[in-house]
Amino acid sequence: MNIALLGFGTIGSGVYELINLNKGKFASNFTDLEARKSSPVITKVLERDTTKDLGDDVGRIVTDPREILEDDSIGLVIALMGGMDFEYKMIKDCLKAGKHVVTANKAVISEYFQELLTLAEENGVVLRYEASVGGGIPIIGSLKEEMKINRVTEIKGILNGTTNFILSKMTEEGADFGETLAMAQSIGFAEADPTADVEGYDVSRKLSILSSMAYEGIIKDEDIYKRGITDIRAVDIEMLTSMGYVVKYLGHSILEEKNNVYSTVEPVLFKEASIMSNVNSEFNIISITGDIIGELQFYGKGAGKDATANAVVGDALYILNIVGDQNLPKPLRLNRKLNKVGTAIFKGKYYLRANLNDKEMLNQVLGAVETIAERKTVIVNDNRAYVVTSVIAANDFNMMAEKLKETVPEIFYARIYE
Amino acid sequence: MNIALLGFGTIGSGVYELINLNKGKFASNFTDLEARKSSPVITKVLERDTTKDLGDDVGRIVTDPREILEDDSIGLVIALMGGMDFEYKMIKDCLKAGKHVVTANKAVISEYFQELLTLAEENGVVLRYEASVGGGIPIIGSLKEEMKINRVTEIKGILNGTTNFILSKMTEEGADFGETLAMAQSIGFAEADPTADVEGYDVSRKLSILSSMAYEGIIKDEDIYKRGITDIRAVDIEMLTSMGYVVKYLGHSILEEKNNVYSTVEPVLFKEASIMSNVNSEFNIISITGDIIGELQFYGKGAGKDATANAVVGDALYILNIVGDQNLPKPLRLNRKLNKVGTAIFKGKYYLRANLNDKEMLNQVLGAVETIAERKTVIVNDNRAYVVTSVIAANDFNMMAEKLKETVPEIFYARIYE
Numbered sequence: 001m002n003i004a005l006l007g008f009g010t011i012g013s014g015v016y017e018l019i020n021l022n023k024g025k026f027a028s029n030f031t032d033l034e035a036r037k038s039s040p041v042i043t044k045v046l047e048r049d050t051t052k053d054l055g056d057d058v059g060r061i062v063t064d065p066r067e068i069l070e071d072d073s074i075g076l077v078i079a080l081m082g083g084m085d086f087e088y089k090m091i092k093d094c095l096k097a098g099k100h101v102v103t104a105n106k107a108v109i110s111e112y113f114q115e116l117l118t119l120a121e122e123n124g125v126v127l128r129y130e131a132s133v134g135g136g137i138p139i140i141g142s143l144k145e146e147m148k149i150n151r152v153t154e155i156k157g158i159l160n161g162t163t164n165f166i167l168s169k170m171t172e173e174g175a176d177f178g179e180t181l182a183m184a185q186s187i188g189f190a191e192a193d194p195t196a197d198v199e200g201y202d203v204s205r206k207l208s209i210l211s212s213m214a215y216e217g218i219i220k221d222e223d224i225y226k227r228g229i230t231d232i233r234a235v236d237i238e239m240l241t242s243m244g245y246v247v248k249y250l251g252h253s254i255l256e257e258k259n260n261v262y263s264t265v266e267p268v269l270f271k272e273a274s275i276m277s278n279v280n281s282e283f284n285i286i287s288i289t290g291d292i293i294g295e296l297q298f299y300g301k302g303a304g305k306d307a308t309a310n311a312v313v314g315d316a317l318y319i320l321n322i323v324g325d326q327n328l329p330k331p332l333r334l335n336r337k338l339n340k341v342g343t344a345i346f347k348g349k350y351y352l353r354a355n356l357n358d359k360e361m362l363n364q365v366l367g368a369v370e371t372i373a374e375r376k377t378v379i380v381n382d383n384r385a386y387v388v389t390s391v392i393a394a395n396d397f398n399m400m401a402e403k404l405k406e407t408v409p410e411i412f413y414a415r416i417y418e
Numbered sequence: 419m420n421i422a423l424l425g426f427g428t429i430g431s432g433v434y435e436l437i438n439l440n441k442g443k444f445a446s447n448f449t450d451l452e453a454r455k456s457s458p459v460i461t462k463v464l465e466r467d468t469t470k471d472l473g474d475d476v477g478r479i480v481t482d483p484r485e486i487l488e489d490d491s492i493g494l495v496i497a498l499m500g501g502m503d504f505e506y507k508m509i510k511d512c513l514k515a516g517k518h519v520v521t522a523n524k525a526v527i528s529e530y531f532q533e534l535l536t537l538a539e540e541n542g543v544v545l546r547y548e549a550s551v552g553g554g555i556p557i558i559g560s561l562k563e564e565m566k567i568n569r570v571t572e573i574k575g576i577l578n579g580t581t582n583f584i585l586s587k588m589t590e591e592g593a594d595f596g597e598t599l600a601m602a603q604s605i606g607f608a609e610a611d612p613t614a615d616v617e618g619y620d621v622s623r624k625l626s627i628l629s630s631m632a633y634e635g636i637i638k639d640e641d642i643y644k645r646g647i648t649d650i651r652a653v654d655i656e657m658l659t660s661m662g663y664v665v666k667y668l669g670h671s672i673l674e675e676k677n678n679v680y681s682t683v684e685p686v687l688f689k690e691a692s693i694m695s696n697v698n699s700e701f702n703i704i705s706i707t708g709d710i711i712g713e714l715q716f717y718g719k720g721a722g723k724d725a726t727a728n729a730v731v732g733d734a735l736y737i738l739n740i741v742g743d744q745n746l747p748k749p750l751r752l753n754r755k756l757n758k759v760g761t762a763i764f765k766g767k768y769y770l771r772a773n774l775n776d777k778e779m780l781n782q783v784l785g786a787v788e789t790i791a792e793r794k795t796v797i798v799n800d801n802r803a804y805v806v807t808s809v810i811a812a813n814d815f816n817m818m819a820e821k822l823k824e825t826v827p828e829i830f831y832a833r834i835y836e
Contacts, residue, residue: 024568136711138560149731150442150728273695273696277691293554293718296554296556298714298716299693299717300711300714301711306711307711314563314564324744324745325744326742327741
């Protein structure tokens with residue numbers, strides 16, 4: 001069976017190196033070293049830039065999708081172009097053409113999950129998407145395994161390498177969000193348009209994939225509450241450090257009785273001495289909780305060429321290894337009717353920092369907090385108020401804080417994890 | 419295919435509940451709920467105590483091994499008796515009889531790894547042992563997966579629930595080892611004879627299994643340097659806490675050039691703000707490093723009925739799902755000649771506490787340290803000396819400290835992880 005690759009960017013070239021260029025141990029899964037030629041190879045790469053050097057003569061660049069769709073020697077397509085519409089169409093066309101598909105495209109999987117799974121099943125092929133969540137962390141496969149025995153009821157994690165890099169740097173250097181983002185952009189760790197990362201769309205897509213799988217129904221990106229990390233300032237880092245907290249960007253969903261699903265993507269504060277607080281830079285961590293196994297956590301590189309290519313090639317190997325087997329994997333079912341009921345289940349103490357124009361505004365902020373929570377700590381310094389509240393429901397605090405934003409010039413708030 | 423269970427202790431009864439008594443989702447892997455009866459069940463349980471209540475009428479207790487070995491309806495045997503000689507013989511006899519085997523017995527796997535793998539291959543059956551390391555953590559399967567693409571060169575982890583529970587309690591309560599062990603024994607978290615746990619035999623067996631797999635050669639229990647945790651006192655906990663360190667019991671092995679393998683099981687000090695320091699109580703964590711994927715960490719319950727039974731039943735499901743497939747898993751090869759070269763690669767600052775009879779002994783301790791390292795910190799208090807050294811090779815420090823023990827009445831020392 002031959003393999004086609006869609007896209008020869010960073011991850012694509014990493015995959016090509018692992019499969020065609022003898023980096024890593026891919027070939028050892030098929031043959032003795034002497035018989036290297038019988039292991040599957042990438043023979044075609046769909047790529048607009050025909051001047052790219054693949055590094056060997058086994059594969060060649062093609063620009064017309066039909067060269068892949070109509071090539072019967074190609075049984076497996078690895079879709080790594082990114083973006084939405086074209087890759088979605090290509091994945092559909094490949095499945096319809098009876099080709100197995102591996103992709104890292106979280107946007108496509110999150111948006112068209114049910115449709116693509118159904119298409120794969122109808123055409124007797126397999127769709128795999130390990131690298132769409134957590135980069136090199138083997139979370140998709142592990143979640144499927146645990147679901148064979150467990151009812152999974154909770155998923156949480158640090159799911160975005162860019163924002164975790166930014167928050168780690170801010171914590172390390174006591175820096176502002178804006179300057180740290182600019183630095184991350186300058187070294188290629190953040191996109192020119194960072195919206196998807198810093199406003200939570202990337203995390204919520206990943207959380208939607210994991211939640212849909214775990215709870216066996218569709219949770220879409222837009223069903224998930226999200227709040228970005230752009231309001232965090234150096235003064236927050238300084239205050240939180242002095243209080244013993246570290247801010248992390250957490251995706252979190254919980255399945256409760258009656259198929260109620262609560263989900264959120266937001267900055268959350270962890271005690272300095274905790275596992276989550278010590279997941280730094282481009283590393284991610286994902287926690288799943290099952291009724292038999294309890295909590296499992298998986299930690300690794302959430303981004304990067306080699307780690308992500310490793311996950312992609314692992315999927316490819318899985319498919320290459322089951323061709324001809326009588327026991328194909330049981331298709332995932334996403335047909336449970338889930339109720340997306342917001343963030344009502346989350347609660348905790350809250351940290352709030354408000355920049356004050358005058359004394360009047362301090363009274364306004366403290367008054368607003370007092371309508372819903374006890375103030376446990378109040379520090380006023382340099383025209384800023386820092387408040388830590390008693391335990392309070394997330395919904396109540398969020399509503400109060402968003403209302404405050406209408407008059408107070410600058411606010412940052414985050415729940416303390418407990 | 420029917421299943422037989424060897425042993426109906428804690429884990430055995432947990433496995434029985436998952437497979438036969440509809441706890442968890444095991445049955446959903448085979449049938450619609452209406453057709454429950456077609457899923458595999460445990461029909462025989464080998465157990466000396468015939469008065470035990472299995473909880474259903476599907477399985478029955480047998481006392482003669484031949485009732486299982488000679489029963490052709492039994493295709494899979496789950497070996498959970500523990501101990502060494504009898505379970506070893508049973509596993510061998512089952513493999514020879516053409517039955518797949520799942521076991522949690524780390525002692526048997528660690529000691530007879532190569533022989534049992536060969537026996538399984540010769541008889542066309544599968545041997546699985548996920549629960550032998552890390553309880554409910556899916557480390558064996560994950561390691562195998564990563565090895566398809568990666569050369570794994572390092573393994574480290576907190577691998578023993580009993581000692582991690584004891585160390586966590588000691589740290590939490592500033593308690594001595596002796597009293598904490600007694601408490602753990604009283605609530606069933608430590609055995610009446612705790613030697614295998616507190617002297618490192620349990621950890622080194624698990625590390626031997628992981629290292630043998632990862633480095634593709636045999637590393638035995640006795641090839642691994644080990645030092646117990648019995649010397650740790652409340653005064654150490656107090657001093658280490660004040661310095662910002664947490665003591666953990668770490669198994670650690672490294673593969674270097676020329677097939678040199680370094681390995682150690684010993685108490686190691688981690689900064690309070692680190693992932694390892696925050697793995698508490700019965701939880702375990704295992705880190706593997708591959709040349710493509712980088713570092714992956716797996717966290718979960720290292721012991722306990724349900725979590726361990728989950729891992730055992732996961733193995734059983736794996737086997738039940740591949741019966742009849744044309745692509746059986748590639749057998750593990752353990753035929754690389756590895757050189758077991760001790761602990762020479764490990765180095766770090768060292769913490770040493772010595773109880774002193776007199777001023778003369780203080781000079782003796784400081785003199786001994788100075789022959790091999792710079793003293794960075796020395797605190798003398800209440801007839802005890804606490805020393806933190808400069809970075810030094812583990813071999814040098816261990817030799818110096820063991821020699822000191824000949825004259826100094828009580829010593830504890832541990833490397834600071836870096």
